[in-house]
Amino acid sequence: MNSVPFEMGPIRPVDEADSLLIRTTRGCPWNRCSFCTLYKNMKFSLRSVTEVKKDIMAAKEYFNGHPFETCFLQDGDSFVMGTKNLIEILETLRIAFPSLKRISSYGRAQTMIKKTSSDMKDIFEAGLNKLYCGMESGSALVLEKVKKGITPESIIKSARMAKEAGMDTTQFIILGLGGKHLSKLHAIETAKVLNEINPDYIRLLTIGVKPGSGLDSQIAKGEFVLPSETHMISEQRLLLERLEGIKSHYANHHSVDLLLEVRGSLPTDKDRMLAILDRFLSLSEADKINFILGRRLGYYRRLSDIKNDLQYRIVEKQVQKIRRTDSDSFEQVFHDLRRQVI
Numbered sequence: 001m002n003s004v005p006f007e008m009g010p011i012r013p014v015d016e017a018d019s020l021l022i023r024t025t026r027g028c029p030w031n032r033c034s035f036c037t038l039y040k041n042m043k044f045s046l047r048s049v050t051e052v053k054k055d056i057m058a059a060k061e062y063f064n065g066h067p068f069e070t071c072f073l074q075d076g077d078s079f080v081m082g083t084k085n086l087i088e089i090l091e092t093l094r095i096a097f098p099s100l101k102r103i104s105s106y107g108r109a110q111t112m113i114k115k116t117s118s119d120m121k122d123i124f125e126a127g128l129n130k131l132y133c134g135m136e137s138g139s140a141l142v143l144e145k146v147k148k149g150i151t152p153e154s155i156i157k158s159a160r161m162a163k164e165a166g167m168d169t170t171q172f173i174i175l176g177l178g179g180k181h182l183s184k185l186h187a188i189e190t191a192k193v194l195n196e197i198n199p200d201y202i203r204l205l206t207i208g209v210k211p212g213s214g215l216d217s218q219i220a221k222g223e224f225v226l227p228s229e230t231h232m233i234s235e236q237r238l239l240l241e242r243l244e245g246i247k248s249h250y251a252n253h254h255s256v257d258l259l260l261e262v263r264g265s266l267p268t269d270k271d272r273m274l275a276i277l278d279r280f281l282s283l284s285e286a287d288k289i290n291f292i293l294g295r296r297l298g299y300y301r302r303l304s305d306i307k308n309d310l311q312y313r314i315v316e317k318q319v320q321k322i323r324r325t326d327s328d329s330f331e332q333v334f335h336d337l338r339r340q341v342i
């Protein structure tokens with residue numbers, strides 16, 4: 001139940017923690033991705049312009065002059081709205097909250113490409129200047145296997161349309177989404193697409209499979225094999241190494257990501273970021289397990305924290321406990337811990 005006098009959806013991107021949240025749609029118009037349970041039990045619906053405008057006015061009264069600089073339009077895809085309706089909502093928002101500098105939304109490639117370039121330009125001029133796009137992978141095969149419903153071509157086309165209109169774009173990539181078998185293809189093809197579109201921001205998210213998702217049952221049937229934590233760092237290394245000729249900000253920025261310090265601007269920080277991944281990959285097996293467990297349990301924040309002897313010993317006690325129970329279960333433990341933070 002909402003504790004505010006206007007409707008709010010269940011999620012927002014990490015970067016929108018301080019934003020005003022206005023709900024334009026309920027749920028996701030696609031709702032079929034095998035890794036996603038976000039809107040699983042929610043029927044998709046468009047909200048009417050009248051309803052959303054009423055919410056904007058209720059939020060204005062509720063926040064009583066709070067000078068919001070950013071606003072995020074919930075839920076899954078505001079581009080399913082008719083262009084005129086979306087523009088009317090954006091204009092109302094900017095009048096009600098004149099301090100807004102940024103209005104953002106999720107944008108689904110397959111929906112965005114149904115707009116014309118002039119629609120995109122009009123939407124940008126009405127105020128929508130930032131998009132979060134879940135491309136997840138640049139590999140057609142991986143996208144098809146996880147039922148993402150988008151293609152590398154539609155990702156590239158929609159990202160170009162957004163860019164040409166003047167919008168900032170963030171592309172989300174899921175590490176491990178190709179499983180163990182398509183890991184290399186996932187990294188290489190994702191880098192190719194990112195190189196084509198040169199997004200403003202690239203955000204990594206390490207896979208954690210939600211119970212009840214399609215992918216979860218595929219794992220149970222042996223149809224999808226999760227890569228190990230180390231495998232996913234190698235995958236990331238390959239992806240990062242292949243990013244060429246772009247000027248994006250690249251970041252592991254969600255607590256589910258193992259090496260949060262791998263973040264920076266491309267191309268300037270590429271070598272520094274690769275060096276961090278290499279430092280992890282060159283650890284002994286015992287140190288890798290110690291670091292991953294310590295990081296996942298919250299003892300470590302950065303790779304260098306492993307040099308703290310006291311913390312290392314504390315984590316090692318936990319490592320030994322797991323070893324005594326079942327020395328093969330580390331990856332399962334790591335995955336369980338990842339699932340708790342997504």
Ligand code: SF4
Nearest residue numbers: 028030031032033036
């Ligand atoms: S990942 Fe995005 S597009 Fe896919 S079902 Fe979830 S919200 Fe919808």
